[in-house]
Amino acid sequence: MARSLDGLVLSPVADQAPGQVGTRTRFTYHEEDGRIWAEYAGGDVVRGHLVGTRTGDLLDFRYVQLKQDGTTSSGHCVSTVVDLADGRVRLDERWEWESQEGSGTSTVEELALS
Template identity: 30%
Template sequence: MEGVNLNGRKFVMVSSTASAVDPDSPTEFQYWEADGVVWGSYTGDTVTHGRFVGTRDGADVAISYAHALKAGGKAGGQSSSRVEQGEDGLLRLVEEFRFDGDDTLHVSVCAEVPAS
């Protein structure tokens, strides 16, 4: 994944083992990256607003996150993602994560939204 930067890229969640993904209003993620540091925000589906920060080394991204839930309350935790590039040149993020206080390993997949 050398030469591929996440800066300014937008992704939408397409699947998750933690919850059903609303295809009409999936969680949307905005990524920024500089000098091996990644950060961004997300909203949609069950999340009113969320933030993340972490690092990237090659195809591996490690972040900590926190978000507010539409149903009330908040959630946070850590995740690790693998950046993959499809034949169409668009990226996918395959993420493994655990919520704070829960030992269950979840997997989600986010697909890059093509620039318009």
């Protein structure tokens, strides 16, 4: 099993469609006893939250976010935790909106320490 996500800050490696998370979005993860949650913000997202569970290297969570235009949206995501060769963590994600049409894949990676 990959290391704990607790306290890690991750960011998407590429921008999604306008009004969604992008490379300026930062996710701060927390993990305890198989439960995960995170706060996120940046880019088109004013504030977002996710909450779910972790079983081994699989995360299953729901997310909700407030965007710059004042609208909200929510969805479901399943992610696989991958340990990178340089010691950082990557999440390979499959997501689907529940409040609107749309689904896709994305990748977020732990920010490198500078």
